[in-house]
Amino acid sequence: MNNLRNEFAAPLGSATTGRLEFVEGAYALTIHADVSTTDLYRASFEGTAPYVRVEDGTVRIEYPRDWISLDWRRHSADIALNTALPWGVEVRGGASEIKADLSGLRL
8 A cells, every 4th residue: 555645735825715626636535624724725645646736826736647547546635725715626527535524614
């Protein structure tokens, strides 16, 4: 089993809105609000690290193109979003096994 864990975060900075985008799909994903974080978001990924880009409050997550050929069942993600600003969430390219508790967020 792959125990590789990758941690990501970005400062809140001057962002007034947040947007979380999965460009090429998502699998085994947990998204939730975090009232205690001072970051824009905090994320941990199990398995192959995705590409994560942050610009103007938008967090764009994209797994490598060859990710599908890897054992994708060994991948998971936990993403905590700052509750101080409203968020949009978009998953393109399909999704499976997503748990989202967005009750603490303005969407």
